[in-house]
Amino acid sequence: MAAPTRSTVNGSAGHSENPSTVQTLTIGKAINLGLRTAMESDDKVIVLGEDVGKLGGVFRITDGLQKDFGEQRVLDTPLAESGIIGTAVGLAVRGFRPVCEIQFEGFIFPGFDQIVSQLAKLHYRTQGKIKVPVVIRVPFGGGIGAVEHHSESPESLFAHVAGLKVVSCSNPVDAYWMIQQAIDCDDPVLFFEPKKLYHMGTLKAPVDTTVTPTPLFQSRLLREGTAATLVGYGPSVKVCLDAANAAAEEGTELAVIDLRSLSPLDLTPVFESVRRTGRLITVSEAQSESSLAAEIATRVQQECFYSLEAPVLRVTGFDTPYPPAKLEEYYLPDLDRVLHAVDRSLAW
Template sequence: MSATVTEAPIALKKNYLSALKEALFEEMAGNADMICMGEDIGLLGGAFGVTEGLQKEFGAHRVMDMPISEAAIIGASVGAALNGKTVMAEMQFIDFISCGFDQIVNMMATYHYRTAGEVNLPIVVRGPAGAYGGGALYHSQMNEAWFCHSPGLKVVCPSTPYDAKGMMKAALRDGNPVLFYEIKELYRKREIEEELPVDDYIVPLGKAAIRREGKDVTFVSYGQNVYHCLEAATQLAEEGITAEVIDIRSLVPLDEETIVNSIAKTNRVVVVNEAPMTCGFAGELVARISDSAFEYLDAPPVRVTRMDTPVPWAKPLETYVLPSVDKIVTAAKRVVKF
């Protein structure tokens, strides 16, 4: 033991946004071939501030303010990546990703396949996603299912600061194009702030996390719906129903094993997702569960999703169409009583 008395460093809790920012700073510092492209990410530091200070630290040649064209951002990212760069491409809102759709699904997603492995693209396309904040139709979307349906893209969505940082670092080192869904309602949410490791770490893509253990019903979810599930579990516990909450974290690749193992224990499952129901990822989860865990099920799997509507603006309208703690509790009781 050292004779010197040193003050223990004051561990600072970090929010989800700071965690992302740390990941970007550390990866930029550690990888001289990494660049960032996006609208307003340099001078302004990003609409939400995820890239604040990044251009000052690494220069305008590595942190580029792009004209308002998601397609050009994605396309240029593909070109730079095929020529040796690692690229972070920011979508100012994930809703705007539709403007770059062709470049993502036809150009970026297929490159490794088309070239028989000659080219791989280390690109992270990231941006703020999700509803519940009054963003209305074009600042509330969860459109991840579009990209899960395009082979060649990894799709992830962290729900905690620890995961946000660890998964961002993993995504930037993955070597494949990764669509990184950040939940903007979690960016500065005080309740989920946490201390982050001082040393470098990653959270591997494709590994689910069990956020709460239970034996009567399994909730499968990701993003901010994980917190709705946790709250529902707390309420259900008062009525003697214990729910296990799984945060899948990564949609593609998917950790089916953790889901199946949980259902083998609980025999019941509710899948919760704020995207619309039809052809949403909740439907894919239910299909996988039917394939792999049918023999364990004592009740039909149930989905709690947004209604098949856009996300409306006025608060009562928004609340009406989105998943909620109440809707999850109701669904859980239904499957438990089945």
């Protein structure tokens, strides 16, 4: 298989019918293949994180990369998240394109200072003289029955920081392309991966490595609908689609939009859909207060004020720390909570 060139990643390659370029992959395998492809096409791409080498990461997302690219391109780092981010900044200044793995989202905070103070601001501080093309991969979200700090959704904290870009994939095709596009981006990118879905066999999908991918910072309408619009990202996209399928059986057509990019937000498809449906429900595992869901609601009321038939509703985690996992089924948005919100919206 020929490694795609940069222009492929940027979406200028033609379409190919060659079936050998299609592999059926889980999200986890798709990210792995995307990383491999990026490393093959640019020797400045290096991977660093805890246990990413021999072990292949605790989720095996970097499986096999150190074996094939060596210890200087796949670094098992000391256990220090500020060190991972802080050295990645320096490596980027030197001309590398580092891809950091944070083992679980709850462990990113020792590196938060470097992300906010250096990674996000160097380009602005130097007025473009220094670029820091660093990708930080972050497995996030709950539903895996884990102990504390292993199930959180802190993406809004990063979307709030000027200078960072934040994306999240929800399916294998996006996972394959988006990781490469994030690596190719000259800005720092937080790449949130839905860990619960990494190895979910039912989400396996054929990934054609030769098609033209959707640009990284665009959202995508996954399903047309007339009754209400659902917006999700990462793990909540599956919840939205499940809810839409269930509603369709009862004759209610719900539109579903996968945000994909959390910063910058591409809300044009959301506005267009809300103008048709008049109703919007945002779905996310994160807490609702001061969240992306709140930002979306604000923008929709600015852009679609006269189209709205009901207030924008949010189906999210509660405004609490993530609870003990025995309670997470109550905490996480699921099909029933989404449909309950749809009913409330329709009854307004």
